[in-house]
Amino acid sequence: MKPLRFGSDTGKNVLVADFLDQAEVELPVLGGDARLTLAQGWNEDELEPWLAETDVIMLFHDIARISDSTFAKSPRLKAVVRAGVGFNNVDIEAAGKRGILTCNVPDYGTEEVADHSIMLALAVARRLGPSDRSVRDGKWDYKVAIETPRLRGKTFGIVGCGRIGTATALRAKAFGFDVVFYDPLKPDGIDKALGIRRAWSLDELLPQCHFLSLHC
Numbered sequence: 001m002k003p004l005r006f007g008s009d010t011g012k013n014v015l016v017a018d019f020l021d022q023a024e025v026e027l028p029v030l031g032g033d034a035r036l037t038l039a040q041g042w043n044e045d046e047l048e049p050w051l052a053e054t055d056v057i058m059l060f061h062d063i064a065r066i067s068d069s070t071f072a073k074s075p076r077l078k079a080v081v082r083a084g085v086g087f088n089n090v091d092i093e094a095a096g097k098r099g100i101l102t103c104n105v106p107d108y109g110t111e112e113v114a115d116h117s118i119m120l121a122l123a124v125a126r127r128l129g130p131s132d133r134s135v136r137d138g139k140w141d142y143k144v145a146i147e148t149p150r151l152r153g154k155t156f157g158i159v160g161c162g163r164i165g166t167a168t169a170l171r172a173k174a175f176g177f178d179v180v181f182y183d184p185l186k187p188d189g190i191d192k193a194l195g196i197r198r199a200w201s202l203d204e205l206l207p208q209c210h211f212l213s214l215h216c
Helices: 024-029 044-051 067-072 090-097 110-127 130-135 163-174 190-194 202-208
Strands: 005-007 012-016 035-036 056-061 079-082 100-101 153-159 178-182 210-212
Touching: 012 024, 012 044, 044 067, 067 090, 090 100, 100 163, 110 130, 110 163, 110 210, 153 163, 153 202, 163 178, 163 190, 163 210, 178 202
Parallel strands: 012 035, 012 056, 056 079, 079 100, 153 178, 153 210
Antiparallel strands: 005 035
16 A cells, blocks of 8 residues: 655654554644654554654554564664553564664543443443334333343442543442452552552452453
8 A cells, every 4th residue: 555645855754654544633743844654554564665764653553563673674763652552562672672762642542431431331231222222123111121220339340440440430439339449550548549449359359340340
């Protein structure tokens, strides 16, 4: 596939490895002093034609791994920006050995994912799917939703209480859930700070949960 190019021909060369097919958001942020090449790749081998002139790689999620093979062919490369929360598809150790900075976007999607998690919990609890199908089929029967539980007091379990897990916990708490989390990496006292409960193992957490939200 022929790459798409935007921006200045005299600025830094930013290679957007995958996912993007337009740059309306990125160009204004870069202030016009950059040339963006949208490779729209699916594996790192597809990036090779542009690596010799690339100063920065912006990476989303379609390419499974950016490895030292790519870094070795990129003499001008100064940074890899992972457009997402994790570093899972960047060989950080190889990048570090070559003096290449690796960045991520730790707050990406925090509010949206937390909102979506609560939406799914409410949809399950309130029998939204079956009720919607019943109405659309023209045969509504109140019995479809007769066992809808009251949420207040039900236990909402969370595995992983980082940014998204914490945001989800606060939303669940507002609905009256008894919120309990398991996260072995969190310091003592975070449960007190958030006003929720803490479980010290999955074996302790899982049996008490009416709802379970995974944010690992």
